[in-house]
Amino acid sequence: MKVASFNVNSLRARLDVVVDWLVESKLDVLAVQETKVQDADFPTDAFDKIGYKYVFRGQKSYNGVAIFSKSRAKNVRAGFDREPRDEARLITAEINGVAVVNTYVPQGYMPESEKFDYKLNWFDRLVGLFEKNFNPADCVVWVGDLNVAPLAIDVYDPVTLLGHVCYHPRAHEALKRATDWGFVDVFRMHCKDAGQYTYWDYRMSNSLRRNLGWRLDHILATRALAEKSTACYIDKGPREAERPSDHTPIVAEFAV
């Protein structure tokens, strides 16, 4: 089972990149974030044509998440329980017996802002969802743009960037509270190298060429599933496309 996560920064603007890469990579599951499309305008035709199923939750202008899969998704849930009007940042589904949690974690703006508190609290709400709906002994894969670079080797300048909302002790603690529920960083099981990034800021000149990036996009799995992982890697192909997102996909393969 091949699973990937990709912050597409507008699904409609990135449609060709996403469709071509999805077909070429032969993915069983692709979770995308920042679709920036309302449900009524979701580009279903493009995915019908290539034989992929889809579930999605979007909103106008911002956020939005979707999961594409070869097999039909079951037990689909969008958003946190009892908060149907929340931002479109969370969708979960069961695919081939694996629970897939796709998140677009709030970025947090600035450390002193309310938005940062919202971000930190968002992780704790997610822990509540894990506790209520899953068991750490089950096969669960949590993927998405988590907007946290966990380690010093996950950012291009850990000294200068320390205290940024995506590389902040409180963000690290919040992520740890969530992973302590029962998740393993599948990428780090397979690769210990520094400088392995999934995001390069558009606003920095030549950030990709200079590899001034961040590892913000993650594939985490419960121990039962992580033990079956055979590979995990970042695919820079889509970041080098003609009209790239500022993120690039991360891919994991599982023997399930």
Added chain:
DNA sequence: ATGGTCGGCAACCGA
């Protein structure tokens, strides 16, 4: 060197 990113969506906001 007086410029320097995207996308959504229609003036700015978010990243």
